[in-house]
Amino acid sequence: xxxxxxxxxxxxxxxxxxxxxxxxPISEHNRLYWYRQTLGQGPEFLTYFQNEAQLxxxxxxxxxxxxxxxxxxxxTLEIQRTEQGDSAMYLCASSSGLAGAHEQYFGPGTRLxxx
Amino acid sequence: xxxxxxxxxxxxxxxxxxxxxxxxxxxxESDYYLFWYKQPPSRQxxxxxxxxxxxxxxxxxxxFSVNFQKAAKSFSxxxxxxxxxxxxxxxxxxxxxxxxxxxxxxxxxxIIKP
Numbered sequence: 001x002x003x004x005x006x007x008x009x010x011x012x013x014x015x016x017x018x019x020x021x022x023x024x025p026i027s028e029h030n031r032l033y034w035y036r037q038t039l040g041q042g043p044e045f046l047t048y049f050q051n052e053a054q055l056x057x058x059x060x061x062x063x064x065x066x067x068x069x070x071x072x073x074x075x076t077l078e079i080q081r082t083e084q085g086d087s088a089m090y091l092c093a094s095s096s097g098l099a100g101a102h103e104q105y106f107g108p109g110t111r112l113x114x115x
Numbered sequence: 116x117x118x119x120x121x122x123x124x125x126x127x128x129x130x131x132x133x134x135x136x137x138x139x140x141x142x143x144e145s146d147y148y149l150f151w152y153k154q155p156p157s158r159q160x161x162x163x164x165x166x167x168x169x170x171x172x173x174x175x176x177x178x179f180s181v182n183f184q185k186a187a188k189s190f191s192x193x194x195x196x197x198x199x200x201x202x203x204x205x206x207x208x209x210x211x212x213x214x215x216x217x218x219x220x221x222x223x224x225x226i227i228k229p
Contacts, residue, residue: 093217
């Protein structure tokens with residue numbers, strides 16, 4: 001079990017550019033989550049997948065954000081027309097989906113800096 | 116809406132001593148799950164301990180234990196024999212069966228003094 005991985009670990013982009021992040025969950029975990037964390041704060045929920053279905057999406061997630069999990073394995077989070085306010089750590093987590101197993105396991109995050 | 120409050124932005128403790136981090140939450144649900152996560156500087160979020168609301172027994176994991184007071188909606192974390200490696204941000208989080216997202220407190224920065 002290699003844990004949750006995220007790529008890239010760091011991304012610097014200019015305002016207005018599009019960026020895409022990838023998350024590979026723990027194998028056989030059917031639930032995958034994206035969170036955003038700004039410095040000194042707790043994470044904020046963005047979206048959640050069960051297998052390939054996106055079941056929940058935060059109102060924080062503007063139309064510029066889109067997430068996919070096409071085959072129920074890895075997921076991508078795309079931000080279009082980035083803004084300086086998008087600068088944050090983007091965290092991915094996964095959980096098994098077994099009854100009562102609500103603990104989520106996190107990846108190292110992707111730190112986005114928009115200049 | 117469910118909320119999680121951590122009232123201690125920062126705590127410090129002498130190495131080898133015991134420290135307790137506080138967390139309170141608000142919910143109208145009877146079945147839910149509570150977690151403490153640790154986030155060392157520039158490192159990833161690590162699960163420390165979990166507690167199911169239906170369990171009366173407090174969870175323990177080695178040097179980490181919780182004091183779960185369901186009626187008071189309180190969920191504190193006790194770290195015994197503090198070690199330098201315990202220095203991190205500690206986050207309290209809540210979830211329930213019908214809503215899989217984690218709801219987080221603002222975190223407590225724990226400083227270990229050698």
